[in-house]
Amino acid sequence: MAGVRRTARAQKGWGAGTRPALRKTMAAEGGAFGEAVRAVRAGELEADEAADQMIGRMTDREVLSLLDGDSHSLLLPLIPVLLGRRPFVAGAVPRLGIPGIRFSDGPRGVVIGASTAFPVTIARAATWDPALEERVGHAIGLETRARGANYSASVCVNLLRHPAWGRAQECYGEDPVLTGRMGSALTRGVRVHVMACVKHFALNSMENERFExxxxxxxxxxxxxxxPHFKAVVEAGADSVMTAYNRVRGEYMDINRPLLTDVLRDEWGFSGFVTSDWVFGTHDAVLSLQAGMDVEMPLRMLRALDLPGALNRGDVARETVRRSARRILRTSVLHAATREAAGPGAALIACPAHRALARQAAAESIVLLKNEIAGAAPLLPLAPATGHLAVIGRLAGRANLGDHGSSRVRPPSAVSPLQGLREALPRVRITATSGRNVRAAAAAAADAETAIVVVGLDQHDEGESVVTAGVDVGVLGRAFGSGRLRGPLMALAHLASRFVRGGDRNSLDLRPSDVRLIRAVAAANSRTVVVLIGGSAILTEAWRDRVPALLLAWYGGMEGGRALASVLTGAVEPGGRLPFVLPTDAAHLPPFDSAAKSVIYDDRWGQRRLDGDGHAPAFPFGFGLGYTTIGHRLLDHKFDDAGGSADVLVTNTGDREGSTVVQVYAADVSLRRPVAQLLGFRKVTLQPGVEATVRVTLDAGPTLQRDPATRRWAPRAGDWAVLAAQHSPGSWAGARPLRRPGPGPLTGGECAVEGSAG
Structure with a gap:
């Protein structure tokens, strides 16, 4: 009877405002969630009403259990192991059939079990193809659900402020418009099957000091x-937002009411739920709840300790608790009611269709940066009559998938560059060497018709950082400094440090041994191709002029080796375009201090910083070559404060099928050094000799400014011009004035702009 009386008291406290007539539609205890889903799907209840009904049936303990993870804090040292074996659950209430949030990570695929490993996010950004990214998202969502999860933290849209950021590989590059379009596409694909979480909100762009x-x-x-890119993903339907570890303007993000409530909810209208980043992302149980952070992930820690007493004492309002509970249940019910009813089977995980998709994404991500004439033709693609290749480098024989942190995917198999070439060229003699012995590598190169050098980065050079014993965990919250939790925390740090390396990069250059290898091989063979593996910018000035062909192949996923071989042999066009600028000197980028406890973020980074300072890049943002030549001409554009479109005539002037990414930029040309702002883009593939008119959707955001007092957006002052290009323009000669309706300085005539080849 005590349990019955407790439930009755809870109904009185939590059920306020719930209409009695609606409560009658609920099923008996044990099936309330399933009945709510059915009622919402049938249109009998709104999701908010269904959530309120369930809350009205819950005890205080059950309602509070929605607000943090279900696993005991003693599991803290086992997180790195368990993350790859099962979903982490938060807020399950078996008595009412509430499944809870069942978490899986996965920017490049599902981290549970042996799943499809897609190319890392920044590689897929290099495809500049939102339709392809939506297909990748759909596959990740399917495999996430097949692994028993209903919630995927796969959408990372933090801006690449500096390429030394250790987790650059998990983002979409340096541009807000490109990031917003690609992140929105992934969100749409993922949430067909599971709830999509976007992270890390906000301003998380460094790794080693991310906690402080x-x-x-x-x-x-x-x-x-x-x-802007976070807002775009919210508008695309993101179900959840994950807060960042860092502080913004002095407040940790879990207690940052100006961003979590004033901006995310009040200004943008986000109605989903907010979770903390894991373990170290919650600093105060009550303040975080009041600020708008709904779920502490992934364990029972600060909130389990503090919220019951705070609720009993009245330190936290019952309505504040109810508000977060409603967000969680409403979102969960609504998603369950609208997703495909039939769950996928395990047979589709890493199935042939998903492997083929991973291979396509990898091939379309590869950026051809240089391809000079070698003999009578460009060095690439490899001549069909090639008889002997030397494949050289410590990364040539490795299926290098990238970071070994929380985004790590363990596919059932993976293909190295060497294996991919051997499969693609079974009749070609291939000599392979690691390059550790530079003289032997040079000799192998001299004996071959063409040498392919595969060098770059791996999980030791960049990736997610881990907490070590040198970190004062007391700053991360009271619970982490206590005797009960400090031991498990330190055990976790030491365990994780055995498996997870990386962090922010120490240099944007290759390892000295790789540079020595490239120089030696190039000296021995004038037909040398360099393939770079990595997750962001790698400087090339020390050796670029010595090699005729250069590609950026990223961490290409489980099919990356086959994708690379298909591009080198010409079976597939190199479709990638840079999602960031490659400078000639790291000093041309913003300062980056991986040990900084405070940092200023401004509007000068990447290509925009180089433009403003007058520095020519090695390769500009958006750059990439193909195996044909493509020209373009801006025909017309329509534009206002809500956006617009541009019509661009694109012509394949070469002798084989090829692709390009039509990019439309704007700039204030009244400035001495105009700074290019990407407005829109579209990928197009054309047969030789064919021309087509391509319509590019334009985003007005880069030409607008926000009034902090009114929160209204208006055109930015200046003499704005528009230009169609195939990469960020180095010159604005011949650009057209950006036409807006109505009088003002943003009107004018027209002129044609020709595109460069490639």
């Missing part, structure tokens, strides 16, 4: 540079 760094940012940079 305080980011200062002005209103212009915050809303016009670092937040």
């Amino acid at each position: 760094v305080d980011v200062s940012v002005d209103e212009h940079a915050l809303h016009e540079v670092y937040l």
